Amino acid sequence: MNPIYLDNAATTQVDEKVLKAMLPYFTEKYGNASSQHVMGQEAKRALEDSRSVIAKSIGAKREEIIFTAGGTEANNFCLKGCFFAEGNKGHIITTKIEHDCVLNSCKWLEKQGCEVTYLNVDEEGFVSVDELKGALRPETFLVSIIHGNNEIGTVQDLVKIGEVCKEKGIMFHTDACQSYTKVLINVDKMNLDFVTLNSHKIHGPKGVGALYIRKDSKITPLLHGGGHEFGLRSTTENISGVVGFAKAVQVAGNSDIRYMNKLRAKLIDGLLKIPNVTLNGSKGDERLCNNINVSFNDIEGEAIGGYLDAYGISSSTGSACSSNTLDVSHVLKAIGLSHEQINTSIRLSISKFNTKKEIDYVLEILPKIVEKLRKMTPIKL
Amino acid sequence: MKGFGNYSKEIMRHFTDPKFVGEIKNPDGVGEIGNMKCGDVLRISLKVKNDKISNIKFKTFGCVAAIASSDVLCELAKGKTIEEAKKISNAEIIKELKGMPSIKEHCSVLGAGALKKAIKNYEEKGNSNS
Numbered sequence: 228m229n230p231i232y233l234d235n236a237a238t239t240q241v242d243e244k245v246l247k248a249m250l251p252y253f254t255e256k257y258g259n260a261s262s263q264h265v266m267g268q269e270a271k272r273a274l275e276d277s278r279s280v281i282a283k284s285i286g287a288k289r290e291e292i293i294f295t296a297g298g299t300e301a302n303n304f305c306l307k308g309c310f311f312a313e314g315n316k317g318h319i320i321t322t323k324i325e326h327d328c329v330l331n332s333c334k335w336l337e338k339q340g341c342e343v344t345y346l347n348v349d350e351e352g353f354v355s356v357d358e359l360k361g362a363l364r365p366e367t368f369l370v371s372i373i374h375g376n377n378e379i380g381t382v383q384d385l386v387k388i389g390e391v392c393k394e395k396g397i398m399f400h401t402d403a404c405q406s407y408t409k410v411l412i413n414v415d416k417m418n419l420d421f422v423t424l425n426s427h428k429i430h431g432p433k434g435v436g437a438l439y440i441r442k443d444s445k446i447t448p449l450l451h452g453g454g455h456e457f458g459l460r461s462t463t464e465n466i467s468g469v470v471g472f473a474k475a476v477q478v479a480g481n482s483d484i485r486y487m488n489k490l491r492a493k494l495i496d497g498l499l500k501i502p503n504v505t506l507n508g509s510k511g512d513e514r515l516c517n518n519i520n521v522s523f524n525d526i527e528g529e530a531i532g533g534y535l536d537a538y539g540i541s542s543s544t545g546s547a548c549s550s551n552t553l554d555v556s557h558v559l560k561a562i563g564l565s566h567e568q569i570n571t572s573i574r575l576s577i578s579k580f581n582t583k584k585e586i587d588y589v590l591e592i593l594p595k596i597v598e599k600l601r602k603m604t605p606i607k608l
Numbered sequence: 609m610k611g612f613g614n615y616s617k618e619i620m621r622h623f624t625d626p627k628f629v630g631e632i633k634n635p636d637g638v639g640e641i642g643n644m645k646c647g648d649v650l651r652i653s654l655k656v657k658n659d660k661i662s663n664i665k666f667k668t669f670g671c672v673a674a675i676a677s678s679d680v681l682c683e684l685a686k687g688k689t690i691e692e693a694k695k696i697s698n699a700e701i702i703k704e705l706k707g708m709p710s711i712k713e714h715c716s717v718l719g720a721g722a723l724k725k726a727i728k729n730y731e732e733k734g735n736s737n738s
């Protein structure tokens with residue numbers, strides 16, 4: 228059996244079509260988009276065509292898309308850039324289940340004098356609109372809420388949240404790295420002022436992302452230089468990267484979502500047949516089509532992951548032992564799981580490249596691993 | 609090439625194919641130690657004959673490192689006299705496993721502690737085995 232990659236929330240395989248679209252930009256069409264000559268203009272055209280593809284996919288205008296070196300940069304840019312434009316003061320509202328790049332940016336901003344509220348979520352990972360309303364202050368300038376969660380797959384209702392922000396005239400940002408191409412995003416319907424996107428979660432290359440910035444928004448650039456990206460982010464553009472990013476968006480289709488939904492349902496059904504297994508995160512349809520997160524009572528997540536890896540199956544876990552800091556997952560903590568439940572969790576995230584046969588194999592192997600590890604454990608919850 | 613989590617082959621071998629899993633019936637000594645921060649819990653049970661550890665088994669809730677080091681601990685302890693077994697150190701366990709990623713060292717420190725507890729438990733019973 229070939230390796231089975233079930234860690235697509237971490238990153239994905241580049242689609243062959245994406246790679247093919249990118250290759251000419253390394254050795255033939257390698258011009259600098261700022262140059263006036265033919266090769267430069269060729270690069271410029273590729274850059275702007277790619278920008279149009281990204282813009283159209285979320286109902287934005289071309290000039291509202293700023294390419295970045297990934298999701299982390301786009302999130303940093305939005306949070307810090309808005310704070311600087313605000314005059315280094317004010318209040319941000321975010322959640323307890325954001326990606327580390329949002330949480331750690333917020334923690335840094337707190338040291339610079341920014342006030343930050345971290346909203347709670349319910350046991351399925353949903354933000355409460357009422358709690359959001361209660362947290363608003365006169366000095367609140369930005370609400371930043373993750374769209375699809377990377378650990379538990381919960382998808383927030385951005386339309387409802389956007390309405391609250393619009394009513395109060397507060398800028399609204401979402402980190403859509405995980406949901407992009409999987410859940411429809413429309414910047415006008417959702418009243419979004421900023422959207423973080425990235426490429427490597429959608430079968431595009433790593434090191435490319437984008438920040439949607441609604442026209443005339445107040446944001447200060449982080450990278451000053453030659454005035455690239457409408458003066459908002461200087462550095463010679465990564466043409467091959469953005470071409471690949473755009474191609475990845477173009478090849479993503481609704482049939483992929485339907486396919487992943489089916490595979491995921493099969494995998495979840497099979498997993499829940501193993502005794503004492505619980506699904507973490509959203510239980511209904513408001514869940515990313517590629518995300519599965521389960522806890523296996525009495526056995527440790529990293530050990531399950533280590534076993535799966537020995538069988539060629541890649542997974543990920545929220546257990547303390549697997550993290551560099553020995554902290555349990557902040558997301559699983561926020562949905563109210565105990566340390567025991569968090570330490571027994573694993574995440575399996577699929578992609579369009581996984582097959583039914585692979586899922587069958589996982590469902591054949593995993594119960595055996597669980598049984599073996601349960602024979603080893605001194606714990607019985 | 610290293611395996612999962614940058615573990616050595618030796619660690620992965622002990623993890624996937626441990627030889628000392630279980631619980632001894634009517635043990636002469638038991639020791640349990642838990643590191644709730646990491647989430648690892650380890651229980652050692654042993655039999656003593658003529659002042660030597662004649663049988664030893666472990667049960668571990670924990671990560672790859674914790675399970676592998678439990679197994680190595682038992683391997684090292686079996687056949688040793690009580691005094692020799694008391695001297696088994698974490699460093700020895702790690703050496704036997706051909707190294708441990710530094711972040712994981714804390715998961716392998718359980719073993720020696722649980723064994724010491726099991727031996728203490730045995731000694732407190734008054735060496736009454738015949």
Ligand SMILES: Cc1ncc(COP(=O)(O)O)c(C=O)c1O
Pocket residue numbers: 236237296297298299300302326328373375376377402403404405425426427434435436
């Ligand atoms: C929700 C979310 N936001 C941000 C990021 C960071 O993106 P990047 O790796 O492109 O910096 C990731 C993934 O790593 C993510 O899952």
Ligand SMILES: [Zn+2]
Pocket residue numbers: 548646648670671672673674715
């Ligand atoms: Zn551990």
